Amino acid sequence: MAVTLVIAIGVVGWIMGWWGAIGATEQLQIYGDSKLKVTDSSVTVELHVANKGSASAVIYKVEVGGKEVSIQDTSAQGLTCSSSSNTCTVAPGGDGTITATDTISSIVPGASYVVKVYTKAGNTYQITLVAEQAK
Numbered sequence: 108m109a110v111t112l113v114i115a116i117g118v119v120g121w122i123m124g125w126w127g128a129i130g131a132t133e134q135l136q137i138y139g140d141s142k143l144k145v146t147d148s149s150v151t152v153e154l155h156v157a158n159k160g161s162a163s164a165v166i167y168k169v170e171v172g173g174k175e176v177s178i179q180d181t182s183a184q185g186l187t188c189s190s191s192s193n194t195c196t197v198a199p200g201g202d203g204t205i206t207a208t209d210t211i212s213s214i215v216p217g218a219s220y221v222v223k224v225y226t227k228a229g230n231t232y233q234i235t236l237v238a239e240q241a242k
Contacts, residue, residue, distance in 0.1 A: 133226060134160030135197065137234045141204075143171065144241040145216050151208040151241065152176060152222055154234070158185070158197040166195040168225040169207045172214060176207040216240040 138155040145151075152171055158164045169176050178195055181188035185201020188194070195205050205224075214220060216238050224232045 131162035131199075132160045133158055133162050133164035133197075133228050133230065135164045135166075135224065135226065135230070135232050137222075137224065137232055139234075141222070141234060141236060143214070143220060143222065143236040143238045145214050145238045146241045148210055148212050149208060150176065150211045150214045150238070151206065152236070154205045154207075154222065154224065155203075156186070156197055156205055156224070157202040158199055161199050162228075163199065163201075164197040164230075165227040166197070166205070166224055167193065167227055168223075169205070170223045170225075171207075171209075171211065172220040174209070174211050174213075176209040176211070179206040179208060181206055214238050 136157045136159055141155050142153045150171055152169065169178060178188050178190060178193050180190045181203065183203030185198035186203030187196050188205055219235050219237050222234050222236055
């Protein structure tokens with residue numbers, strides 16, 4: 108009886124996809140074609156990201172030079188961002204550009220800044236970008 112119960116739980120778990128979700132992880136990549144654009148009083152970061160992992164990456168914070176910027180509404184292949192919740196979800200295999208902007212007057216064109224992306228899984232991803240004057 109016990110053996111039958113264990114086998115039944117295993118089969119149900121396999122059918123429902125429970126066992127595949129246990130080992131699922133996000134693997135976010137930020138590409139070098141990302142941009143950091145500056146005006147007199149604001150900064151806009153455009154991050155080209157892709158999730159190479161097997162679980163969705165939920166981004167809840169983006170920082171430029173240690174200061175948080177607001178995520179803008181975006182929708183692309185496997186990428187959904189919401190300004191109301193200030194989050195982005197990048198599905199496994201998803202690829203797109205996250206846009207975040209805010210008023211930060213201390214960012215200077217020509218200087219390098221670390222841009223950090225924080226996910227709800229507890230991971231931090233970063234890239235160093237050179238600020239450029241917005242056109």
